[in-house]
Amino acid sequence: MRISDLLEYSVVSADGARLGRISDVRVIQDGPLIGGIQAAFRIDALVVGRGGLAERLGYVRGRVEGPWMLRVLFGRLERRAQVVAVADIANWDDDTRTIHLVADHHRGRRTLET
Amino acid sequence: MPLGKRRRRLPAGVAGVAGVAGVVFVLTAGALASGCSEHSVGPARTYDDYERKSRTSAEVALSAVETVRLLAETSSDGNAWGAYTSVSISEQEDTLAEVQGDYASIQPPDHRSDDLRAELTDLLSTATDHVAAVRIAVRRGNLDGLEEIAQPLIDDSDALQQFLDSIER
Amino acid sequence: MNVPATPAIAGRVLHATLDLLDRQLRDRNGKLCGNVDDLEITRDESGQMFVTAILCGPGILAYRMGRRRLGRWLEEANRRVHDTPSHHERGERTRIPIELAGEIGPTIEVAVDVDDLASHDMERWTLQHIIGHIPGNSSRAHQ
Amino acid sequence: MKKLLGVALGVLSAIGGFVDMGDLVANAETGARFNMNLAWVVLVGVIGIIVYAEMSGRVAALCGRPVFDLVRERLGPRFGMANLLASFFINSLTLTAEIAGVALSLSLVSSVNYLFLIPVVAFLVWLVCWRMSFVMMERIFGLLGLCLLVFAVTVWKIGPDWNELFSATTHPHVPHSETVFTYAYFGIALFGAAMTPYEVFFFSSGAVEDGWTKKDLGENKINVLIGFPLGALLSLAIMACAHLVLAPRNIGVDQLSQVALPVASVMGRLALAIALIGIFAATFGAALETSLSAGYVVAQYLGWPWGKHNAPRTATRFHVVIALAIVGATLFGLTGVDPVKVTEYSIVLSAAALPLTYFPILVIANDPRYVGPDHTNGRFLNALASVYLVILVLVAIATIPLMIITKGGS
Numbered sequence: 001m002r003i004s005d006l007l008e009y010s011v012v013s014a015d016g017a018r019l020g021r022i023s024d025v026r027v028i029q030d031g032p033l034i035g036g037i038q039a040a041f042r043i044d045a046l047v048v049g050r051g052g053l054a055e056r057l058g059y060v061r062g063r064v065e066g067p068w069m070l071r072v073l074f075g076r077l078e079r080r081a082q083v084v085a086v087a088d089i090a091n092w093d094d095d096t097r098t099i100h101l102v103a104d105h106h107r108g109r110r111t112l113e114t
Numbered sequence: 115m116p117l118g119k120r121r122r123r124l125p126a127g128v129a130g131v132a133g134v135a136g137v138v139f140v141l142t143a144g145a146l147a148s149g150c151s152e153h154s155v156g157p158a159r160t161y162d163d164y165e166r167k168s169r170t171s172a173e174v175a176l177s178a179v180e181t182v183r184l185l186a187e188t189s190s191d192g193n194a195w196g197a198y199t200s201v202s203i204s205e206q207e208d209t210l211a212e213v214q215g216d217y218a219s220i221q222p223p224d225h226r227s228d229d230l231r232a233e234l235t236d237l238l239s240t241a242t243d244h245v246a247a248v249r250i251a252v253r254r255g256n257l258d259g260l261e262e263i264a265q266p267l268i269d270d271s272d273a274l275q276q277f278l279d280s281i282e283r
Numbered sequence: 284m285n286v287p288a289t290p291a292i293a294g295r296v297l298h299a300t301l302d303l304l305d306r307q308l309r310d311r312n313g314k315l316c317g318n319v320d321d322l323e324i325t326r327d328e329s330g331q332m333f334v335t336a337i338l339c340g341p342g343i344l345a346y347r348m349g350r351r352r353l354g355r356w357l358e359e360a361n362r363r364v365h366d367t368p369s370h371h372e373r374g375e376r377t378r379i380p381i382e383l384a385g386e387i388g389p390t391i392e393v394a395v396d397v398d399d400l401a402s403h404d405m406e407r408w409t410l411q412h413i414i415g416h417i418p419g420n421s422s423r424a425h426q
Numbered sequence: 427m428k429k430l431l432g433v434a435l436g437v438l439s440a441i442g443g444f445v446d447m448g449d450l451v452a453n454a455e456t457g458a459r460f461n462m463n464l465a466w467v468v469l470v471g472v473i474g475i476i477v478y479a480e481m482s483g484r485v486a487a488l489c490g491r492p493v494f495d496l497v498r499e500r501l502g503p504r505f506g507m508a509n510l511l512a513s514f515f516i517n518s519l520t521l522t523a524e525i526a527g528v529a530l531s532l533s534l535v536s537s538v539n540y541l542f543l544i545p546v547v548a549f550l551v552w553l554v555c556w557r558m559s560f561v562m563m564e565r566i567f568g569l570l571g572l573c574l575l576v577f578a579v580t581v582w583k584i585g586p587d588w589n590e591l592f593s594a595t596t597h598p599h600v601p602h603s604e605t606v607f608t609y610a611y612f613g614i615a616l617f618g619a620a621m622t623p624y625e626v627f628f629f630s631s632g633a634v635e636d637g638w639t640k641k642d643l644g645e646n647k648i649n650v651l652i653g654f655p656l657g658a659l660l661s662l663a664i665m666a667c668a669h670l671v672l673a674p675r676n677i678g679v680d681q682l683s684q685v686a687l688p689v690a691s692v693m694g695r696l697a698l699a700i701a702l703i704g705i706f707a708a709t710f711g712a713a714l715e716t717s718l719s720a721g722y723v724v725a726q727y728l729g730w731p732w733g734k735h736n737a738p739r740t741a742t743r744f745h746v747v748i749a750l751a752i753v754g755a756t757l758f759g760l761t762g763v764d765p766v767k768v769t770e771y772s773i774v775l776s777a778a779a780l781p782l783t784y785f786p787i788l789v790i791a792n793d794p795r796y797v798g799p800d801h802t803n804g805r806f807l808n809a810l811a812s813v814y815l816v817i818l819v820l821v822a823i824a825t826i827p828l829m830i831i832t833k834g835g836s
Contacts (some may be wrong), residue, residue, distance in 0.1 A: 001336065003299055004347040024300040025324075027334055035382035038600035039294070043324065043332040047298070056502055057789055060405040066792045069815075085334055091386040170725040170836065177678040181687070184675060194698055197537040199689070202683040209680065275676070302795075305493065305499045305506075307729055314740075318498070318729035339729075355738055367681065387797050389489035411740040419557055420739040 014103040049081030178206040186264035239272040310397040317402030340377035340401035376401040444657025448619035448773040449526035454685040457668030462594035470657035471620025481791035483646040486633035494726035500786040519772035521716040521755040526765030527709035548756040562730030567711030573704030577663035629720040639667030720751035778825040
């Protein structure tokens with residue numbers, strides 16, 4: 001699978017509420033050693049939102065500092081996105097390209113800030 | 115995999131930019147291809163319309179006449195060389211010829227317009243003749259005497275100015 | 284043995300679309316060798332997911348931009364033309380295993396050779412058929 | 427000493443980068459039609475280009491990424507592609523205008539029809555892109571471009587009422603013979619000419635070509651703070667010449683030759699020759715910058731090797747794109763389109779596309795992952811840049827409707 005495929009998936013909670021579409025994935029480099037050199041790039045969480053420019057600019061995730069006008073505007077839009085742990089995925093539906101979450105996916109709630 | 119079947123919707127931004135770019139492209143290409151210029155003319159449906167087009171044509175002609183006068187003056191004072199003067203005068207002669215042709219092709223909508231047309235057509239053709247005389251002299255290398263030869267253009271310029279004043283009223 | 288220029292920091296956090304996608308790639312000799320056009324993601328049986336490779340090449344970009352069929356066709360065509368046995372050892376020419384990525388910053392350094400990548404095919408073709416025939420192509424302009 | 431020379435030369439190239447066919451035509455045209463009532467736009471424009479060129483140069487020096495890399499990274503491949511197509515199209519129009527400008531300036535000394543000169547000029551432009559080093563190119567055309575100072579001398583020689591010139595600049599009004607719409611349209615044209623996007627494509631790529639690093643940030647500042655204002659001064663001088671000599675005679679500018687006419691009539695032959703050399707250098711320099719920019723934007727979007735610091739055989743696709751852009755512009759120029767009209771459209775369309783280029787620069791110049799925590803924009807710079815971003819967006823929105831309402835400024 002490619003990330004361009006993954007970015008087409010929608011995420012739906014256990015009670016059927018659509019959270020949005022995947023717009024980014026958070027990677028933590030703490031997996032098993034690969035090639036004997038570095039730790040694997042484990043995907044820890046999915047950023048689920050509406051897509052759009054705000055989620056590309058990374059005012060929150062990338063800690064872009066300014067200018068104030070853009071930080072407020074795009075920061076607010078970006079913060080509407082939710083972060084869903086990969087561990088909370090219940091199952092994948094490749095036909096409808098939907099990811100269903102477990103019932104209590106809020107339990108280990110993560111934020112955009114790292 | 116059904117991936118290929120469902121094409122991803124373009125984000126609004128892309129569609130917008132692409133749309134605007136397309137429109138702009140067509141507009142520009144069209145405008146440039148049709149030779150759309152300041153003195154371009156279309157059909158005139160009313161007297162006011164015709165008057166406005168007459169004014170634009172007279173303004174462009176006045177600019178050309180005055181440019182040639184200034185060039186002749188500059189050249190007579192020894193302030194420019196032949197190639198510069200000759201190319202510049204030819205450009206203005208072309209402009210004048212273009213205005214003349216364009217103006218002649220506009221259909222005057224009523225009898226009042228006929229008078230306007232008669233007056234300006236006359237002015238344009240005299241000015242064109244006088245500019246041609248300057249061009250002929252410059253091509254023959256008569257740079258010093260240009261101001262003399264351009265003398266009649268003063269009257270042309272005054273007449274065009276008067277024409278403009280009369281419709282500006 | 285391919286060794287990245289700098290050992291990666293363990294435990295660092297990255298965002299794939301923000302920090303990886305569309306970044307400029309540099310090969311082991313510092314040559315520009317394409318962009319990160321897409322990323323390969325692998326899901327194991329336990330449901331864990333990993334970013335396993337950087338994908339780069341014309342077919343890859345077409346695929347990413349929604350031209351799925353065209354993208355696959357370009358990739359397949361490229362594979363048929365170029366996949367000589369020596370390339371088999373390295374895998375596909377559009378795929379750079381993520382462990383070969385050195386520094387990840389505004390530019391991403393990868394421990395591969397630009398000549399082994401599909402993104403460089405047109406560069407070579409252009410050299411052989413056009414630029415190579417024009418005199419003065421190999422001299423760097425004088426300072 | 428050598429360092430000083432480097433700075434001086436950088437300044438020169440900034441002047442060269444500012445004044446081109448678009449500025450020559452737009453400034454003379456507005457000076458003749460609106461007197462000095464649009465001069466303030468040149469000042470607004472030059473501050474804008476200073477602010478954004480400094481950012482693009484700083485980003486390029488600190489992380490080696492020129493503008494079009496950033497466009498794709500921030501806007502994504504699709505939006506980036508739309509941007510690329512728009513920028514490439516506008517850049518090609520500008521290139522056509524510059525090549526025609528060089529040909530026209532040569533025709534004024536040789537009396538050869540400019541259409542015959544276009545292919546010759548195009549070949550020379552290509553040859554310089556192919557062979558001449560970046561530094562050499564910057565020096566020659568930057569230095570020769572200084573000949574345009576003769577316009578400033580002409581204004582001084584005329585000895586105008588400086589108070590009147592100044593008050594028209596600070597208290598502008600719409601002349602009776604014009605409408606609010608034509609006033610706004612020409613204002614936008616001047617603004618587009620001052621902030622033409624290829625200036626930052628070229629400036630930031632040039633920073634990478636010259637191998638700028640953190641050490642060169644000072645030079646970056648000096649270049650934009652001295653070079654661009656000097657360029658603006660030249661623009662204003664051209665405008666003032668047209669205002670003082672052409673406007674009183676009801677002459678409207680529709681030919682490049684008329685731009686130099688005030689210099690000839692006031693100062694004589696030698697000055698005319700100097701002005702034409704200046705016009706030649708400015709348009710030729712800009713033709714080089716736009717040709718290279720065509721290669722820069724495409725190569726940077728696609729991640730190809732690029733730049734004149736490489737031999738052509740190690741940046742082959744880059745050189746092919748440059749050659750194709752030159753051929754395209756030449757063919758378009760040879761159709762006999764009015765070069766002055768092409769110039770007007772190129773700067774007005776530039777104005778419409780400004781936010782596409784400048785927005786990503788502003789975001790990246792604030793991103794510590796690119797420029798490091800110590801070199802992000804300061805508060806004042808960000809406030810100024812934000813004001814300009816709003817202006818850029820408003821200008822972009824207004825451009826096309828104004829173009830239609832005024833029928834291209836007539």
